[in-house]
Amino acid sequence: MADLAHDLGHHDEHESLGVDNRKLAMWVFLASEFMFFGALISTYLLFKGKEGMAGPLPRELYDIPFTSVSSFVLLMSSLTMVLAHNALTRKDQPATRSWLLATALLGMVFIAGQFFEFATFIEEGMTMRTNAAASGFYLLTGFHGTHVLIGIIMLLSLFGISRRQGSLSGGQGLNLELVGLYWHFVDIIWIVIFTVVYLIP
Amino acid sequence: MSPAGPIAEKIDGLWWLVFWIAAVIFVLVQGAILIIAFVFRDKDGRKEPKQIHGNNKLEVLWTAIPALILAGIAVPTVQTLFELTNRPDSALTIEVIGHQWWFEYVYPDQGINTANTLVIPAGQPVELIMTSEDVLHNFWVPQLAGKRYLVTGQETYLNLEADEPGEYWGQCAEFCGLSHALMRARVVALDEAGFEQWVTDQQQPAVEPAAGSLADQGKEVYLNAGCTRCHVIEGVWEDVARQPPAPDLTHVASRSMFAGASFEFNEANLRTWLANPSSMKDGSLMPNLALNDEEITALIAYLETLK
């Protein structure tokens, strides 16, 4: 889709790859985030099967139905995100705002699900200190949750700007697309986590 | 480097092969730089240089030749590597346990537990099965073999062999805290008969000092000054509060070095050590038992009887 904001002024003087600076930066940032989450996931995989560790192991406590619901919630938030973006291309500001809010709310539901899951695990005696697998699990899902939280803050600030200024245009339009990219990225990381960490024995 | 065992010799042979190849390349490249600098320096009257952009034939050449040289090096590397790491079947196995700042050696088949000085039979392969109780250590005796880490919670293996009887020095090569520099290893290779004799001596319990002698008083000091919390002396005191225990003192005098094989086992060193251990090895886990001079003298007399 063409950039929402027209290419800003000084692009024609330069030999550029034809993609807006901020979008190019976001894609490079997301590529480097793969290394970040890759390290966390492989650390968990290393400790997942280790014998001789004290205390309950994460895979003994998983509540798959509950987690699959929160995965579904995150998937749907990707849908509402992309609908928000679609609404903006049609310059339908109220729809954009409502979809933005929907995405943020779904994100919060997901975070609530994570806290609830953490609470039940801690109750059942698995904390960060119990064993390496638990530490790996908490660090991975914790950092993923933090990224979702940052996404929610960005979504809400976009929502705020849009309500105050009545519309999202020019630079902010592109910002919505970037927040969308970030949000979808956090979603596909969860897709990998859900499969590799929760489902695979 | 002066290797003194078959394993160290193989490594040494490989090293000198690679060294001479590197030396030849070194001379060629540095020579080229000097010649270029001299021949093409900007003297007056020198014309502007031809604007050459590159030469594909040359590029291919100086990619292929280094590749060939490296392939040449790679073959013996992989051979020696697999040769030196396969675990010999008929070798004396010794367990090496790393502690903060001393090596503990356990001879499972002979039931001996000693520290700092590793005694091995000359001319026989020896396999060290190594682990660590606290941080990473790295057992290295340059003349006998390469170095291998002692990893907490894992076992690593190192093959060792000395051709001739003699004394070979080594050191912990992986930074392990405050007194890393004072964690040394002394390997003594004995001939067949010598080793047998050493094993039987080590298996005996501690020598009983003559009643009423200074050594006997030393034994009393050992029993009630708190040494028994950490140190075992076979036949005198075995079950120790601190796990893992400190060095076994049953035959401490036979080791001629103490405290991470960094200090001569003599009266002066022992006196400073017993007065304030951390003054010699900063951060040492041995507390200052605040012994007075008589107690230290008696203790030293007793320790010297523990051959």
Next chain:
Amino acid sequence: MSEPAQPEAHHHPSPRQYVQIALLLAVLTGIEVGLYYTEPTFGRLVTPALLILAAIKFGLVVGYYMHLKYEKRFLTGFFGAGFILAGLVYAVVLVSVLILPRFG
């Protein structure tokens, strides 16, 4: 990958298509969870199947929602480079820590 409808000229998937993709993703997740419960019966087959399903979902979201399918080639290049590099490097770490020690 199933192509619900050929995207029109201005290469924007329409809202209807987005919803279709979302449903497809939901169905795939359902299958994954279902597979999880059949683990005792299928045994070894489950893991590869789960990985394939995850890859499809991954591709769907990246291709359509992140719009990578319609972007310039090198963007896929950067993003792919990060993904492949991470995959390769961490595969080597996992292999050298978990599998290779068995060979001594």
Next chain:
Amino acid sequence: MTTTASRSTIFRRPTATKGFWSWITTVDHKKIGVMYGYTAFAFLLIGGLEALLLRLQLAGPEGQFLSQAEYNAMFTMHGTTMVFLVIMPMSAAFMNYLLPLMIGARDVAFPRLNALSYWIFLFGGLFLYSTFIFGTTGAPAGGFLAEEVSRLGSAPNAGWFGYAPNTEPQFSVGTVLDYWAIGLQILGLASLLSSINLITTIFNLRAKGMRLLRMPVFVWMSLVVNFLLAFSLPIIAVALWMITFDRQFGSQFFQAANGGDPILWQHLFWLFGHPEVYILILPAMGIVSEVLPVFSRKPLFGYAAVVFAGAAIGFLGFGVWAHHMFSSGISTVAQAAFGLSTMTIAIPTGIKIFNWLGTMWMGRLRFTTPMLFSIGFVAMFTIGGLSGVTHSVVPADWQQTDTYYIVAHFHYVLFGGAIFGIFSGLYYWFPKLTGRMYSERLGKWHFWLMFLGFNLTFAPMHWLGLQGMVRRTWQYASDTNLGPWNMVVTIGAFIIAASILLFMWNWVVSKRRGAEAGIDPWDARTLEWTIPSPPPEYNFAEIPTVTALDDFWHKKYSEDEEERPVRRDTADLLVEELEHTGNNPGKPIHLPGPSYFPIAVGLSLPVVGYGIIYHGEVWGVALLAVGVLATITSFVGWAQEPAEEPGEEESPGEEH
């Protein structure tokens, strides 16, 4: 101020363009580059001081100059400072200052993000060094100290690599290692942000006509470096989070007793560590590839080969990390595989060296100071490279690893390589930076003195290592005959220190009283020599159009039938005209306005760091809250502040 932006100015947007305040709020890539340079040089002096203390301790056997705790702190801080606080920021100084000039841009893609990277780096470095004031350390749990650890000793003391489990709370008591872990975390973030910024700049802000294969080699090397940074820093970030959680929240990542795996730290650290050392060396290789052609008056030999060799080194850098771990007990198959992959990296390095020799071949060599340093780079880096190949041979590495042989290797590569390359660059671009010439006599003195000191210091370390001198050892026994050579090394170290003083004197004096340099003193080949020196704030009055590689050279010279360059008669006229138009542009040029937010975020991150370390105490938690709040509000404030690209419709009149 127009309506849309009025709410954003909680306080008026800074407008200073001169004086102290302009430096604090600057977004101009040149000012940021200069600040990176001076900060990195200050840390170079501190790191050098630490090295001298180490050498005094090791001058003779059983030295008592430093206590064990102080020695461990000094060698750790020397390593950490030189890698993270000297060479990386110095490379960042060159990249920030020169990239826009070399590709014909007015500034980097995100000027305020660029300023943010600098401020995070500066305050991260100060946070790391605040350990000397606040840090506490001691004997491992259950151990006893000879005497209280001095202030000099209370700094991170587990090596610049910080191997677990020595960094676990029960072995590294006190807070010094938290300062190390969180300090590196902040520095890593600074480099990550600047790498994304520079990648976007290189791709999107090149001058018209400058296709990728027409970019100077330094720009190519910077591109590879920035991709290496972007892909390797997240790994060390994860490792540092793991050790911080182990120390602060009791997680079990490296606690062997409870499932943790100490070797995992080595894997993660060196997975970042090896791309890191290529991040340190590639910019210097880029500088040398710019300096050699200019002073040989010949184009770079095999431009494409040098560029692809650089990219190959960058990519292969991710496949060799376990050669740091040959003796750590990893499986034999892994050792063989990593040994071979390490050997393959020697091939592209060899290509680069031969291409540099090819550049000088048949050239007309002018031995100015930058040229001397570049030739020194080629010579010394060859030695470092060759000794590197000797320990890619795994069994040989079992004898060499963790000894002074390795210390010699990486100093030949890092000091002989990166530092020589950096000094070559500092002299080469000194006229562009200041508009004046440095003193050639002092420069040559500096080179030969450093060359002598360098070899006296690091050559003996090769055989010291082979004779069994172990790394990071507080002292060595007197019965080993290592004493004499160690004394030679110590003397060499002091000669290097003297040569650095010479450099500083040359820099300070010539900055004021050097001869006028004009815009193109070296008759060079790249775009930064087509603008006045020191360059005006907007760099190019008119964004140039480039038709070929080394476009400026082709504008000045045509080639006769023997391919020898003939200076066009219009060349001198062109240079004067460039200087004239450079200084007074026709139309007004919009420049991004200065901003408070980069320094605001930069200041709030260390507060978060202190908060994490002291989260045990109440005021620690308060600090943490304040820090996180400050970071978020600064970011939100930043988002409100329009980046003010020139094309902004509503506010053309905004001040700049």
